[in-house]
Amino acid sequence: MEPVSKIEPVPATTATRRIRRLAGEYFKLTKPRVVSLIVFTAVVGMFLSTPSALPVLPLILGTLGIALAAGSAAAINQIFDARFDSIMTRTSFRPLPTGVLTTREALIFALILGVISMWILTLWVNTLTAVLTFISLIGYSIIYTVYLKHATPQNIVIGGAAGAAPPVLGWAAITGEVTSDALLLFLIIFLWTPPHFWALALYREKEYAKVGIPMLPVTHGRQYTQLQILLYTVLLVAVTIMPFATHMSGWLYLIGAMILNAGFLYYSIRLYRDYSDELARKTFRYSINYLALLFALLLVDHYRVYIHEALQSALY
DSSP: OOOOOOOOOOOHHHHHHHHHHHHHHHHHHTOHHHHHHHHHHHHHHHHHTOSSOOOHHHHHHHHHHHHHHHHHHHHHHHHHTHHHHTTSGGGTTSHHHHTSSOHHHHHHHHHHHHHHHHHHIIIIIOHHHHHHHHHHHHIIIIIIIIIIHHHOTTHHHHHHHHHTOHHHHHHHHHHSSOOHHHHHHHHHHHHHHHHHHHHHHHHTHHHHHHHTOOOHHHHHOHHHHHHHHHHHHHHHHHHHTHHHHTTSSOHHHHHHHHHHHHHHHHHHHHHHHSOOHHHHHHHHHHHHHHHHHHHHHHHHHHTHHHHHHHHHHHHO
16 A cells, blocks of 8 residues: 655645735725725715714724725726736736636625625615715726726716715715715815826826727827816816815815915926826826825814814913
8 A cells, every 4th residue: 555645734824924915915906095095085074074073983884884895896896807907017916917816706805895885884874875885886896997987088087976975975974964065075086086097097098098998198199188187187276275265174274275286286287288207107196195185184174273272282
């Protein structure tokens, strides 16, 4: 008889590394950098919805539910886009193009996140937030990804409505309603999205053309896209003044917003007059910081009285 071979156990350290690597790949499916900005704007919407202290449970569970839904939508987006992602340099490292995860694994993961999100929001937050979050999830992962993205060069404008929803979701999570102030936050992100994404599309134009996605630079040319970026930035500047005009925010926000707007206009004008891929990259990066800082200003200005009183108490 031949001796029975022994199966060598996998060292614990190796198994741990594999688990961590696999968890990291699932985490990548949620587009964490994008989702972090989405969740931040949702949380700001929560704080802006009331002048008083926020109830802890809706704050925590609302944030968790919205974050899980955003992660689910991002994963579904990558499932439908896997064929295109494998061709484009920017997205070829994602878990599905690299083969680290299968479509079935990604789909199960996305569905689990989505179901848990709806369960949390429906049972522990409120029905309105759950419904609006579900509409946003479907809007981005299905309507935008499957249809709009491949049907029209205005895909990011129309589909941007789903990406602009988080502050409204946060607002609804705390108040159970959607007000004009919540819709103003929606409008800011809605107008921010085209110049933000078209700046990326400009220096990735060849990749979008290669996979047949009709982004604006591909269908209408670079110069037309540069003009649209400038025009949308002008509209954005006008709309970001409205929180001050409607007494939603004060002078602190206005001054900060004007500085941020000056920077965005500077990049947009330069991009229109003297294009370069490097300048488009800088514009894209600035736009991300712009939105995060703008919403941070809204939050700080909302609590400026409390901050002032706290500083006074600390000093005296």
